[in-house]
Amino acid sequence: MRISRLARSIDPSPTLKLNDAARMLRARGEPVIHLGIGEPKNKAPIAAILGAAAKLSEGNIKYAPTDGIPALKKAIIRYTEENYAREVKPENVIVSNGAKQSIFNILYSIVDPKDEVIILAPYWVSYPQMIKMVRGVPIVVHPEEGTFYPRIEDIKQAAGSSTRAIIVNNPNNPSGAVYAESFIAELVDFCETKGIYLIMDDIYQKLIFDGIIVRPGYDFTSKEVENSHIIVINGVSKMFGMTGIRIGWVIANQELVERMKSIQGQTTSCPSVVSQAAAEGALTGPKSAIESLRLTIENNCNVMLQELGSFKGVKVTPPQGTFYCLPDFRGHSSDSVKLAEFLLEKALVVTVPGKAFGMEGYLRLSFAGSVKDVIEGVERLKWALDSTSPREIYIGNQKRVRDWL
Numbered sequence: 001m002r003i004s005r006l007a008r009s010i011d012p013s014p015t016l017k018l019n020d021a022a023r024m025l026r027a028r029g030e031p032v033i034h035l036g037i038g039e040p041k042n043k044a045p046i047a048a049i050l051g052a053a054a055k056l057s058e059g060n061i062k063y064a065p066t067d068g069i070p071a072l073k074k075a076i077i078r079y080t081e082e083n084y085a086r087e088v089k090p091e092n093v094i095v096s097n098g099a100k101q102s103i104f105n106i107l108y109s110i111v112d113p114k115d116e117v118i119i120l121a122p123y124w125v126s127y128p129q130m131i132k133m134v135r136g137v138p139i140v141v142h143p144e145e146g147t148f149y150p151r152i153e154d155i156k157q158a159a160g161s162s163t164r165a166i167i168v169n170n171p172n173n174p175s176g177a178v179y180a181e182s183f184i185a186e187l188v189d190f191c192e193t194k195g196i197y198l199i200m201d202d203i204y205q206k207l208i209f210d211g212i213i214v215r216p217g218y219d220f221t222s223k224e225v226e227n228s229h230i231i232v233i234n235g236v237s238k239m240f241g242m243t244g245i246r247i248g249w250v251i252a253n254q255e256l257v258e259r260m261k262s263i264q265g266q267t268t269s270c271p272s273v274v275s276q277a278a279a280e281g282a283l284t285g286p287k288s289a290i291e292s293l294r295l296t297i298e299n300n301c302n303v304m305l306q307e308l309g310s311f312k313g314v315k316v317t318p319p320q321g322t323f324y325c326l327p328d329f330r331g332h333s334s335d336s337v338k339l340a341e342f343l344l345e346k347a348l349v350v351t352v353p354g355k356a357f358g359m360e361g362y363l364r365l366s367f368a369g370s371v372k373d374v375i376e377g378v379e380r381l382k383w384a385l386d387s388t389s390p391r392e393i394y395i396g397n398q399k400r401v402r403d404w405l
């Protein structure tokens with residue numbers, strides 16, 4: 001069977017692959033702990049459930065405007081005005097099937113074959129693959145050794161005449177790092193001056209710790225949405241833990257939104273109207289839903305840091321947001337794929353190899369699950385790798401003895 005070269009060049013999502021592996025092991029009755037997950041365990045806010053239920057019971061479940069139902073757009077405009085201090089018109093908003101589709105629509109609208117898009121390591125796994133899917137070229141700028149922060153000079157140097165956009169995810173998946181305000185300010189200035197789009201993926205904007213304030217890109221320009229090169233991505237997946245609802249959106253200039261609307265109209269049409277009603281419910285419902293999720297995640301983060309604190313050979317930079325951290329495991333192995341496989345086999349713990357994020361030698365650990373999973377998961381990792389930890393452990397109800405260190 002013939003498969004296109006382009007399709008063959010696209011890697012499967014490593015995180016979705018790991019989910020499948022974990023599911024299969026669990027189905028065989030293995031006591032797997034999943035420290036790779038990208039979604040919290042919370043229940044959807046009641047306002048979201050009621051919104052979706054009301055739409056369903058109305059029984060009128062039809063196609064809707066491609067770029068989103070007016071009521072949801074109104075809620076997104078209010079959210080944007082509150083969080084970004086910018087006036088937004090309905091023509092500046094397009095709602096999609098999750099932020100993933102939003103990002104794809106943007107790239108499809110601005111990238112021609114061989115155009116370049118700069119991404120900052122550690123980067124979210126889907127960015128390079130999506131750039132390849134629109135026949136563009138991902139250009140990776142690496143951070144300074146031992147940090148998660150690239151130098152602005154390196155980004156400027158990587159930008160050439162073929163550069164169409166720079167993608168910034170702040171706070172960052174997989175490191176949990178928040179970029180310095182001065183860094184974002186310089187990036188905004190550089191992009192506005194050069195006419196390069198600055199794609200700000202703000203999907204984890206509300207999941208931040210220790211009272212940190214993450215200022216949006218718009219804070220560093222006087223330009224309005226309509227004439228700025230900043231494109232904002234957001235959605236309900238992370239801030240409300242509603243990953244299955246599949247609603248994300250973009251705020252951008254009108255012409256770009258119009259292009260994205262054409263692309264979406266020819267591929268998926270409008271996102272599910274039931275999901276849009278749920279998203280509208282969440283956005284217009286009590287704000288305490290976001291805060292209660294944030295508090296749970298912050299508590300989990302503290303537990304994770306406490307557990308990792310005594311892990312010999314592992315260096316962790318405390319995350320400032322998201323539900324991930326990206327400890328440096330080079331004290332144990334420089335091959336993160338092999339290390340993750342070893343840990344799944346011996347300790348039955350799912351981790352995500354740093355290689356997938358452009359950070360070889362690191363592993364992404366998620367604390368989106370339960371505190372119990374975080375504690376037991378890290379204990380198993382220590383048992384597998386740290387010779388100073390006890391040689392015996394119970395995994396499920398089976399006693400295991402470490403015989404390889």
Ligand SMILES: Cc1ncc(COP(=O)(O)O)c(C=O)c1O
Pocket residue numbers: 038097098099100101124169173201203235236237243246247248
């Ligand atoms: C950085 C980043 N952007 C976008 C997305 C996609 O979110 P959605 O579930 O809305 O498609 C994710 C999901 O993991 C993510 O981590």
